[in-house]
Amino acid sequence: MNPAFPELPDFPWDSLADHAARARAHPDGVVDLSVGTPVDPVAPLVQAALSSVAEVPGYPTTHGIAALRDAAVAAMARRHAVTGLDPAAVLPTIGSKELVAWLPTLLGARGRTVVIPELAYPTYEVGALLAGAELVRSDGLVALGPAAPALIWLNSPSNPTGRVLPVEHLRKVVDWARERGTIVVSDECYLALGWTTDPVSVLHPDVCGGDVTGLLAVHSLSKSSSLAGYRAGFVTGDPALVAGLLETRKHAGMIVPLPVQHAMVAALSDDTHVAEQKARFGRRRAVLLPALEAAGFTVSHSEAGLYLWSTRGESAWDTVSWLAERGILVAPGTFYGPTGGNHVRIALTATDERIAAAAARLTG
Ligand SMILES: Cc1ncc(COP(=O)(O)O)c(C=O)c1O
DSSP: OOTTOTTSOOOGGGGGHHHHHHHHTSTTOOEEOSSOOOOSOOOHHHHHHHHHTTTOOSOOOTTOOHHHHHHHHHHHHHHHOOOOOOGGGEEEESSSHHHHHHHHHHTTOTTSEEEEOSSOOTHHHHHHHHHTOEEEEOSOSGGGTTOOOSEEEEESSOTTTOOOOOHHHHHHHHHHHHHHTOEEEEEOTTTTOBSSSOOOOTTSHHHHTTOOTTEEEEEESTTTSSOTTTOOEEEEEOHHHHHHHHHHHHHHTOOOOHHHHHHHHHHHTOSHHHHHHHHHHHHHHHHHHHHHHHTTOEEESOSBSSEEEEEOSSOHHHHHHHHHHTTEEOEEGGGGOGGGTTOEEEEOOSOHHHHHHHHHHHHO
């Protein structure tokens, strides 16, 4: 327990330690599919951009260089058909996790309600708790009643389930939130990784009608460009909301390092490495998914993103244990919410060789 913040949960990954030790003891080595950390090298053009400004000594700006904001707007249009964004309404972030953790605080949600998906990336809960907000887990709007939450998180494609929210669902949430003055924050870090369906941004004209008022989209370069180690993300949408975030983040020194800003310009301006990375994940998915099914797993959702949301019809921890016995480490669904008790989250983020090893162990 953290005495400064007793309301925060224990860090969930610590509870995997025994299973991790067992999986690591496998004679052919562990296949770690628990954390979604990229393993493929950063694209050379991104590395070159990073080092191109290594000699620059001065402080970077919190708003980032203009080229970065322009590159983000152009990438949103090219890759996701989000048009009409104001470059001034792009704010670089130090990866997206810090923004997720601090956004309810930065938006002044103290004492108000923050709504998160029933099964969700744990940092949404942490952010609400850090802000002193009340947390509600819900996938439906009806259950929320007439009250006006401060903000509602969307995450499509979802971590952990890979579920994609259709345009009509996104539109309903936006309309519902607008009636109440609730801010919609859409975490879109897996948007480029659609497998059997094309995920859509909350800022797409089909969803918001070209009006981004009250909407924020959170983007990360960690998965699509393998830049988790660089800490590279941005938030965009409603210019007034972004201006407020910028103001507070300037005071707080939440600044993306200049070399990373340049790396982001390169990554956002090149779609080839993104397509190559997606193809790598797609090949791994094509090996792992049938192997899991052959081993008796049922994989639900997982139509996009980096995870196979899988069950053997037993408790999540029993499945974690069954897989650890075979040297495969995964995350129990309970990390993501109380309704995840019969599922495990299996990441596609391992090398081709390790994914092949996992498939062989599952089907052998
Ligand atoms: C849903 C979701 N949001 C945000 C993040 C944070 O990613 P990063 O801080 O690397 O941008 C992750 C990382 O796995 C995630 O799954």
